[in-house]
Amino acid sequence: MRHHGVRAARVALLRDAESGRRPDRGRRRPQAVARTRRVARHRGAPLGSPPGPVLHSHAMGKLSIVIPTLNAAAELRRSLPPLAEFAALGLIGEVILADGGSTDETGAIAEAAGARLVVAEAGRGTQLGAGARAARHDWLLFLHADTILAAGWDEAVRDFMARADCADRAAYFHLRLDDERFGARRIAWLANVRSRLLGLPYGDQGLLIGRSLYRRIGGFRPLPLMEDVDLVRRIGRGRLVALAPAAMTSAARYRRDGFWLRPARNQLCLIMWLLGIPVGTIARIYGR
Numbered sequence: 001m002r003h004h005g006v007r008a009a010r011v012a013l014l015r016d017a018e019s020g021r022r023p024d025r026g027r028r029r030p031q032a033v034a035r036t037r038r039v040a041r042h043r044g045a046p047l048g049s050p051p052g053p054v055l056h057s058h059a060m061g062k063l064s065i066v067i068p069t070l071n072a073a074a075e076l077r078r079s080l081p082p083l084a085e086f087a088a089l090g091l092i093g094e095v096i097l098a099d100g101g102s103t104d105e106t107g108a109i110a111e112a113a114g115a116r117l118v119v120a121e122a123g124r125g126t127q128l129g130a131g132a133r134a135a136r137h138d139w140l141l142f143l144h145a146d147t148i149l150a151a152g153w154d155e156a157v158r159d160f161m162a163r164a165d166c167a168d169r170a171a172y173f174h175l176r177l178d179d180e181r182f183g184a185r186r187i188a189w190l191a192n193v194r195s196r197l198l199g200l201p202y203g204d205q206g207l208l209i210g211r212s213l214y215r216r217i218g219g220f221r222p223l224p225l226m227e228d229v230d231l232v233r234r235i236g237r238g239r240l241v242a243l244a245p246a247a248m249t250s251a252a253r254y255r256r257d258g259f260w261l262r263p264a265r266n267q268l269c270l271i272m273w274l275l276g277i278p279v280g281t282i283a284r285i286y287g288r
Helices: 002-019 073-083 106-113 124-134 153-161 182-198 211-216 227-235 252-257 261-274 279-286
Strands: 036-038 063-069 092-099 116-119 139-142 147-149 170-177 207-210 240-249
Touching: 063 073, 063 124, 073 092, 073 106, 073 147, 092 106, 092 124, 106 116, 116 124, 124 139, 124 227, 139 211, 153 170, 153 240, 170 182, 182 240, 182 252, 207 211, 207 227, 252 261, 261 279
Parallel strands: 063 092, 063 139, 092 116, 170 240
Antiparallel strands: 036 116, 139 207, 147 240, 170 207
């Protein structure tokens, strides 16, 4: 009976995460965000029971999911609920939002979903590094806030973690954009070819890596962009494994900037990075 009660509590919290509502705590308001904190308890849990957020499981969790955020409330309402499907609850140890100073409802979404909030200086590389340092588990999964993992992602992750050689390898997902137009499908296809042939998956494909390997290669550097390319180049093509489930990522930037212009700009920035041009110069061309 207690097991069913916990599941009911998780379902209630998931509804709050999707709607952006805070858990009901009467008139009590949350305190100021500490540098690292746990931000939710099971709704409906007996008074005095230990905290147990929907995206956290001490008993079986091996995986810390790290998501960099900056005013990402709208994206999180779509991307967090799939992570809390019951099939994945025994796999996920925690979800960490590495926040760069959001002023929207990002904190409230984290609270409703039971994620941990880590405050860091804005900058994707800096935020990802801070989230990884705060992680408690042996495996790290880095995701973007606008990335939604397809059904079966947890099984693919478990299979990878069960490999005999997994400690010296990292994995990424198959890219898909949330737009069915030809331009979007072309971009995703080219990204997947680039990942397989060149060993250069980008951050919007996710990255699964053991903590020990992550530390051996030096982790994320505090870069404002190209932090994903910088890390996977240190991992090396031969140690990267493609996982079959899709990581569906927002095509908003391509719709805004064009399905030809935006990829061309991205490729120019990649070439500039590989040529050793200062990242500040590349950032002015790349934009966000």
